[in-house]
Amino acid sequence: MSHAAEAKAQYNLNKLHKRLRRGVGQAIADFNMIEDGDKVMVCLSGGKDSYTLLDILLNLQQSAPIQFSIVAVNLDQKQPGFPADVLPGYLSQIGVDFKIVTEDTYSIVKEKIPEGKTTCSLCSRLRRGILYRTAKELGATKIALGHHRDDMIETMFLNMFYGGKMKSMPAKLISDNGEHIVIRPLAYCREKDIEKYSVARQFPIIPCNLCGSQDGLQRQVVKEMLQDWDKRFPGRIETMFQAMQNIVPSHMIDKNLFDFAGISKDSPLAVEGDMAFDKPDVPKVPVGLLQDDDEPAASVQFVELT
Ligand code: SF4
Numbered sequence: 001m002s003h004a005a006e007a008k009a010q011y012n013l014n015k016l017h018k019r020l021r022r023g024v025g026q027a028i029a030d031f032n033m034i035e036d037g038d039k040v041m042v043c044l045s046g047g048k049d050s051y052t053l054l055d056i057l058l059n060l061q062q063s064a065p066i067q068f069s070i071v072a073v074n075l076d077q078k079q080p081g082f083p084a085d086v087l088p089g090y091l092s093q094i095g096v097d098f099k100i101v102t103e104d105t106y107s108i109v110k111e112k113i114p115e116g117k118t119t120c121s122l123c124s125r126l127r128r129g130i131l132y133r134t135a136k137e138l139g140a141t142k143i144a145l146g147h148h149r150d151d152m153i154e155t156m157f158l159n160m161f162y163g164g165k166m167k168s169m170p171a172k173l174i175s176d177n178g179e180h181i182v183i184r185p186l187a188y189c190r191e192k193d194i195e196k197y198s199v200a201r202q203f204p205i206i207p208c209n210l211c212g213s214q215d216g217l218q219r220q221v222v223k224e225m226l227q228d229w230d231k232r233f234p235g236r237i238e239t240m241f242q243a244m245q246n247i248v249p250s251h252m253i254d255k256n257l258f259d260f261a262g263i264s265k266d267s268p269l270a271v272e273g274d275m276a277f278d279k280p281d282v283p284k285v286p287v288g289l290l291q292d293d294d295e296p297a298a299s300v301q302f303v304e305l306t
Contacts, residue, residue, distance in 0.1 A: 013200045016193055017059075023188035024056045031172045033183040034142060036066040040183075041140035043131060044074045044098075046087055046206030048198035049146030053186055055201065057144065058096060071097040073134055075127055078104040079211040086204050099138065103130050106211060119211065132180050143182045149241055150191035150226070152184075156244060157222045166252075168244060190237075238288025 001009070028034050042057060044050045054072055061070060074087045084100075091098040105126040109119045135143050147169055156168040171187040174180070186194065198205065229236045249257040 009200070013197075016197050016200065017056075020052065020056050020186075020189055020193055020197060021059060024053075024185045025060060027171060027185050027187045028060075028183075031183070031187075033144075033172055033185055034064075034066070034068050036068070038068040038141045039139055040068055040070050040142045040144050041131075041135050041138060042070055042072045042144045043146070044072045044087060044091075045146070045208070046074065046204075047146070047208050048194055048203065048205060049148060049151075049186065049191075051201075051203035051205070052189075052194045052197055053144060053146040054096070055197075055203075057185065058094070069097070071099065071138055071140060073098065073131065073138070074100050075105075075130055075134075076100055076102045077123070077127065077211075078102065078106045080106070083206060086206055090204050099134065101130060101134050105130070109211075123211070132175060132177075135180055141181070143180055145182060145184050146186055147184045148186040148189045148191050148194055150223075150237070152187065152244070153226060153237060153240055154219060154222050157226070158218055161222065162218055233286070235286035235289030239286040240288070242288055 034040060040057065042050065042054045044054060054070070057070055061068065072091055076082060076084055088098070088100060103126075105123060108126060109123045113119045113122060131143065134140075152168045152171075156166065159165045159167045169184065171184050173182050175182065226237060252258070253260075255261070
């Protein structure tokens with residue numbers, strides 16, 4: 001690589017790093033994900049997302065105005081071919097506290113689930129139990145997962161298309177037994193940024209399909225639909241993600257979220273105003289395109305929607 005090309009690659013990596021760092025910092029602040037004195041257990045699968053999460057959190061730890069510690073945890077589920085030495089090697093090299101938990105959930109899943117059926121739901125239930133137990137043993141106060149913005153959008157569509165619910169992945173949640181707080185600091189980060197960052201940083205990726213199972217055809221279909229939209233309608237993904245943060249219950253039809261039955265002449269005015277006789281006011285330019293973004297928008301064509 002020439003000197004100029006090297007300098008350009010370094011410049012792009014810095015920009016990417018800054019954007020990811022800003023996204024993680026913003027999510028942490030918006031959802032109060034990490035507090036002073038926290039011990040954050042970062043769940044590391046060996047995929048691009050969790051490597052990026054760990055990397056950015058370690059970096060933020062250096063300059064954060066609060067003190068928190070990090071411990072990386074990997075669960076070796078004894079899937080055939082899992083390269084057990086890759087993560088310990090990497091984690092020792094970067095000098096982070098870590099624990100590898102070995103539990104043969106693979107055999108349990110194979111024994112309980114008939115051949116040909118999807119194994120992911122039992123597998124992830126077992127994994128969750130083990131990770132919660134590990135967090136308790138380590139005294140971790142937060143459990144950080146590597147799901148990102150695109151996982152959240154996909155999940156929302158999966159729930160709408162198949163589950164009949166408008167529901168995504170929470171950026172922060174409390175476990176059913178009330179003992180653990182789970183956070184998703186990559187909530188504002190784009191998968192394509194994570195992908196580029198992971199390649200540039202040369203993380204030692206462990207392929208995610210070692211067990212030979214798939215996380216359902218539906219997720220793949222939704223992923224492809226979103227990728228297609230992203231190509232054909234720049235800004236649409238960003239706009240949808242903004243929409244998920246900007247819900248107007250009085251303009252949906254969920255009777256549990258808004259007291260439609262109780263509306264009377266004395267009710268306060270609707271948040272978005274009275275539009276009973278209006279055509280919806282749809283911006284010509286997707287609002288997501290107007291946000292700070294390095295992606296070129298010059299070739300974009302817009303369709304009049306109103
Ligand atoms: S893909 Fe394999 S490891 Fe992942 S949840 Fe499914 S069964 Fe478990």
